[in-house]
Amino acid sequence: MSTFLNYKTFWDAKASTPQDAMIAVDGSSNEDVLRHTGAYSARQVAVALDLQPTDRVLELGCGVGRIGRELAPRVAHWEGADISTNMLKVARERLAAQANIGFTELTRTSLRPLADASFDKAYSVAVFIHMDKEDFYLYVEDLARVLKPGGLLYFDAWNLTSAVGWRRFAMEINQHRNADPALRKDVARNQFTSPEEVRAFLQHAGFETLGLFADSPWVQAVAQRRGTGDTAAQARRVQASAPRIVYTPLWTELFSSMMQVLAEGTMSPADGLKLLADDARGEEIAMFRAAYGAMLRTAAANQAL
Ligand SMILES: C[S@@+](CC[C@H](N)C(=O)[O-])C[C@H]1O[C@@H](n2cnc3c(N)ncnc32)[C@H](O)[C@@H]1O
Structure with a gap:
């Protein structure tokens, strides 16, 4: 529950120091973790959008430039748009060495400062x-406006229709169940969707859906602005690239286990740590260890007291 009146005040407060800003984007405790998770997300985005060195690319909700830091060197222009002044301040510092970039500070739910048909590709991760659903839809509509006809879009959202996604939703339900009903709901609280809802948003906003992946706690959408472009060929490319776009079964298993340890109390911190030991299982092990290892070690030490 929250007393914040709008998204801007919420996110500026979340990002009141550079360290807090990093924590707010992916729970990062340091730059190394940010680079690690940033590289993973950047790979998903780059494959989904078939990023090219000639592309002008927009990131909506760029935060501290976790993903932009990785992608900007690979494209012609990278534009980071965000509603939070404080997030953008950290992003500017983190990407200071990069010449081909710009930043746009947004007000609520509008890309108005950005020109029609001015980007080849756009993406938005964890935003x-x-x-609210109306704001989600309005942004998708505006993304269609700023993309060139045939331009590509990638985004994700929490997935109510997966078993693990439902458990993530249950965390929010329980919080609300016990909340003081006199307090307003948090403006930036976690919200959940389904593949069908995302498909409807894309269709109404002027996109052809190229791929909708929903076997993880995330719905991941890849779409093409209607107008020009071989949609069928793009859809085939996206389907063929799916293993490098989706949150993998291992990612989902580890995310589920972290929820068990840190939120649900159905797995011990020591067992959680054991899961993060076997790098042979996949690249996600090292990433989760970097992101959660310290937290689990602290929890294990506290239990041992
Ligand atoms: C969880 S962070 C994710 C940041 C980044 N996309 C990443 O994956 O590292 C969410 C970001 O969305 C931004 N944001 C939240 N609501 C927004 C809105 N209504 N318009 C634009 N940006 C918003 C926040 O300021 C914050 O930087």
């Missing part, structure tokens, strides 16, 4: 999960 639509924090806003």
